[in-house]
Amino acid sequence: MKEAIRKRRSVRTYQKQPLTDEQQKRIKETIASYADMRGPFGHPVKFFFTQSNKQEGKKEKVGTYGFVKNAPAYFGGTTQNTFRHLVDFGYVFEHVLLALTEQGYGTVWLGGTFHRKQFQRFAAKGHIIPAVSPVGVAAEKTTLREKAIRKFAGASNRKPLEEIAFQNEFSEPLDKDHPLADALEYVRMGPSASNKQPWRILARSKKVHFYLRYHPGYREKAFGYNLQALDGGIALAHFKIALDSFGKHHRFTYDQKAPKSSLYEYVLSVEFKD
Ligand SMILES: Cc1cc2nc3c(=O)[nH]c(=O)nc-3n(C[C@H](O)[C@H](O)[C@H](O)COP(=O)(O)O)c2cc1C
Structure with a gap:
């Protein structure tokens, strides 16, 4: 996991082809293996996984305001809206992102730039969706748009x-x-x-x-x-x-x-x- 922390960076542009059944199975299993993990305040995250509708040929595509391109699938989690639940969400969800990074998949935390309503059906009453992430194989070339987003967020910089x-x-x-x-x-x-x-x-x-x-x-x-x-x-x-x-x-x-x-x-x- 330590190596995954070093390697991970936000991936917003994915290869165009859908995930194979095998890849999808592995990703789902990885996510499911964190269903029992609890954050430091003792709360778990309730996960969901959905193929990007665009890939399934449905009318409505899973939207992210154009920040994410060609994502074959998304996963997310739900929890209650308290400070402690949210800290635990950050803790558990990051473990999943790192596990997927270890397996070579690209991800990006999305807390703001996604159409919350499209995922709302996954949230039980009283739960919110603090974040989702696309998951797939990163495109070989970073697009200009992605470079611009990274530059705008100063993504490669960290404070000393x-x-x-x-x-x-x-x-x-x-x-x-x-x-x-x-x-x-x-x-x-x-x-x-x-x-x-x-x-x-x-x-x-x-x-x-x-x-x-x-x-x-x-x-x-x-x-x-x-x-x-x-x-x-x-x-x-x-x-x-x-x-x-x-x-x-x-x-x-x-x-x-x-x-x-x-x-x-x-x-x-x-x-x-x-
Ligand atoms: C809680 C959280 C929410 C985020 N929400 C968004 C988002 O809505 N849209 C987006 O493009 N990136 C989002 N990011 C990604 C950050 O911009 C990114 O992690 C940061 O710029 C550092 O870049 P890196 O992940 O490549 O190291 C979010 C990250 C975190 C941790």
């Missing part, structure tokens, strides 16, 4: 670690040779809505506290749910994957005593045994 990670106090940037710097690199590489990279991390004694620095409007207004809570879940997923691969024992904990900040909203902490 010392801008998002701190030690002891928010005023003290994380040392480059901090024992957790390697694992936090995997948080830094993560995708985030409009590449805003809202994660802020404070390493202090045997704990690492995760926070979000909201972009104005992203908490709820623009989308009807807290889009950046998903980014929080993605960050926790990446950190856990890195810690597991480095063999560092840890657990998630909600720390009532985590330092407060007027700029950042607390999400969750990771506690180390030694």
Whole structure:
């Protein structure tokens, strides 16, 4: 999974041919294998998979406002509209994206630019669809349009670690040779809505506290749910994957005593045994 974190990038242009039955079976099985996974707050994601109607020759095609081209299929998930459910959604959904990346498939988180109504039939009452993703084989050539989207979102750029990670106090940037710097690199590489990279991390004694620095409007207004809570879940997923691969024992904990900040909203902490 660590390699998949390094390799993954958003794919918005796909090869034109539909998925073979075998490919479709494998993708569905991969998604289904995460149906029981729970995020750090204990909630699972309810997944769905649908072929892109365009490929099936139906009238109405699954729409994404032109951001995605030739996608043979989509998958998505549903959950309840609370902060904790959304963090868990980010955590679990990112695992699926990384598993599909490992298998060579292209994906892209879509939280804003898809026709929500077309997927609504997959959501049980009281559930929302925080995100969907196309899935297929990436086109060999990135189109000019995709290049423009990437450039607009600054997709290849990431903030340096010392801008998002701190030690002891928010005023003290994380040392480059901090024992957790390697694992936090995997948080830094993560995708985030409009590449805003809202994660802020404070390493202090045997704990690492995760926070979000909201972009104005992203908490709820623009989308009807807290889009950046998903980014929080993605960050926790990446950190856990890195810690597991480095063999560092840890657990998630909600720390009532985590330092407060007027700029950042607390999400969750990771506690180390030694
Ligand atoms: C929660 C979330 C929502 C996103 N929503 C959209 C979207 O609606 N449309 C889109 O084109 N990209 C979307 N993205 C993709 C980001 O723009 C992309 O991850 C970011 O620019 C970094 O680029 P990369 O994924 O290639 O590393 C979203 C990403 C995340 C994590």
